[in-house]
Amino acid sequence: MALHSSPGNGVLMPHIHDLGLLKDSLGRWASGQGITRLGSLAACISVAPVAWRFLKAAWTESYSWIRQFFVASVTVPGRDPLNRNVMSWVIANVVQHRGIRSFTATTRVHAGDIVDRAAFLKKKRRVVQYLPHFDTTIFWHGSCLYFVSRPLDSYRASMSDPSYDGIGGEELTIGCLGWSTEPIKKLIQTCQDYADKQAEFFVIIYARDRYGSSWQPKARKPIRQLDSVHFDDTLKATLLADIRNYLDPGTKRLYRGRNMPYRRGYLFYGPPGTGKSSLSTALAGEFGLDLYEVKIPCVASDQDLEQMFMEIPPQCIALLEDVDAIWTDRDSEKDEGQGVTRSSCTLSGLLNVLDGVGSGEGRIVIMTTNKPDRLDSALVRPGRVDLKLMLGNISRKSAEQMFVRMFAPDTASSPTPAKSTHETVGSNGEPALFDLETLHKLALEFASQIPEDTFTPSQLQGFFQLHLNSATEAVANISSWVGRELSRSPPDDDISVVSEEKTS
Structure with missing residues (x-):
């Protein structure tokens, strides 16, 4: 179509002959073959959703068939500590290197380390953290093709917990092509090695979730040096030597060979603020152990306490805080009118989980109290408390x-x-x-x-x-x-x- 300039105003105007040609072309297209093509296009558009549902169903059936006969898989429960190890490795080594475009944005509850105290006290906007959002990811590792999947409905349920950091909590399915699960086991071992390497610099503190139904990571703290906990150097050396001797494999064989229960208990006591909990955390970092925190006043019953101890693994530190809150018969008259906070747990229930018939072995139990005079003599006898350590005011x-x-x-x-x-x-x-x-x-x-x-x-x-x-x-x-x-x-x-x- 040619454009011509009008001498009057200099505006480009189409030639009248070209407008006629365009009108004739549109008329022929609308009256003949053009209508047929338009109808075909509309028919294709209407069939597309049906075709998509068919292809999707076909893929689901094909994938189910392929997975049944050609894929090996291992499922890791959401509440198992291994779940967090696997997800940490996948996020660090797979998801973050793929330029993922789908995230979940949450407000970070725990602020990071702030050096400036004035900045820490100042009210300011909280940091937003972006968590990778995916249901299935496929990747090569070594010579095998793997996939890791998690149900998004379980992921959304975990996101409702304000303390959730996007790692672990949902049931995971790990799969690979082939009939053998050995490649998956090797991958899981890689994830555990990665987690162990990360744990060299941090202490994982576990606490019961808000429903009291399972242990969940409460915090991951940098290892605290024992030099930062200040009390008598001789007592500190005695404590370290005792724990080191207990954790020695030869000591374990010695206990088992003489049919002795392989347990070790400590009592840390002293005024508030003297470092009882800090010392427990420092000991966990010193010996590479996880810390399981039990606040005795918050335990609802003996049954809950027993369930908690049943789920605490060996080779860890179980920290029982404020054991003076345990309830005994002789406490009723003493506490009457004094407003003393008491736990619903009984002394017999606590003794049962410490060294009863079904009690576990291999862990270190640390009990703390501000009021050692309130403890029953049965609780602190040898065999339940092997070393008492007073943390007093600073010298x-x-x-x-x-x-x-x-x-x-x-x-x-x-x-x-x-x-x-x-x-x-x-x-x-x-x-x-x-x-x-x-x-x-x-x-x-x-x-x-x-x-x-x-x-x-x-x-x-x-x-x-x-x-x-x-x-x-x-x-x-x-x-x-x-x-x-x-x-x-x-x-x-x-x-x-x-x-x-x-x-x-």
Whole structure:
């Protein structure tokens, strides 16, 4: 079609002859073959959904037939710890390398590590995390073709839990071409090796889910060094040697050969804030064990307690917090009118799960309490509690060690060895350099102003949080802080001292 310019206004206008040709063409198409083609196109469009349903049904039947005769598979239950190992490996090694385009967006409940305390206290928008959303993924590993599938309805149910992090929780089916499940078992072993490698740097803390029906990972915490838990060095060395000896394979054979139950129990007691739970977490990291947390006041009944212990695996730490809340007959008169919180569990129920006929072996049981005088003698007898450890208020020696730990060069986050100097920020805002010898002198000066056996480690840690940027400012302000703390009302000192003892 030719376009011509009008001399009057310079606008391009179609030639009248070309418009006539276009009109004739449309008329022929509409009156003849064009209508037939339009009808055929409409018929094809109407048949497409039927054809799609047919192809889909054919594929489902073919896939079911192929899977029945040519595919081996292994199913991993959603609540099993192996489920999380497999999903962690699949997400890290398959899903994240494929440029997946389907995600589920959730608000992250647990904030990450924040160095700036002011930023931590400031109200701000929560972080959004994007979790891979898939029902089936197919991938090559080694020389085998695998698929991993999970039902999306189960995935959506898991997403309703605010603490869910998108890993594990749904039933998994792992399959590969062939009649043998050996390739799948090798893949599962690879997933376990990957999980073990990740666990070298973290402690997995398990707790009962919100329905109390199963153990679920509550937190994954970086391994805490035992040096960060401050109490008597001799007692610490005794505790480590005892646990190390218990976990030795030769000790297990010795117990079994003499028909002795292979168990070990510890009691950590002392005022609140002295590091009982922190020590338990540090021990789990030191020996590469998972930590199963049991809050005695929150357990509904002896039956629930028994079920919890039945599901705790061997080679782990079972942490029983606040065991003084256990109910005994003699407690009713003592607690009357005092508002004492008591558990619905009984002493006999707790003793049964610790060393009853059906109790498990191979685990480490740590009990904690702030009130050791309330414990029944049957609970802390040898065989149930093999080592008692008091975690009291901090000594000057421990305060000095804490100061050095807080302000020593951070070798863990630096790829190069620590230098002989350490940089802080002085009161004038300018960097101040001093050597490690000066740091120890400042630590001695700091510790000399701490009263012996007066403050808990958590109290002193709260002070350090306000002065992490400057060691000299910490020394300058400790005296006034001690005065303010001592002027407050003294803590309730109703804890009787139980001497440390070690029994075989």
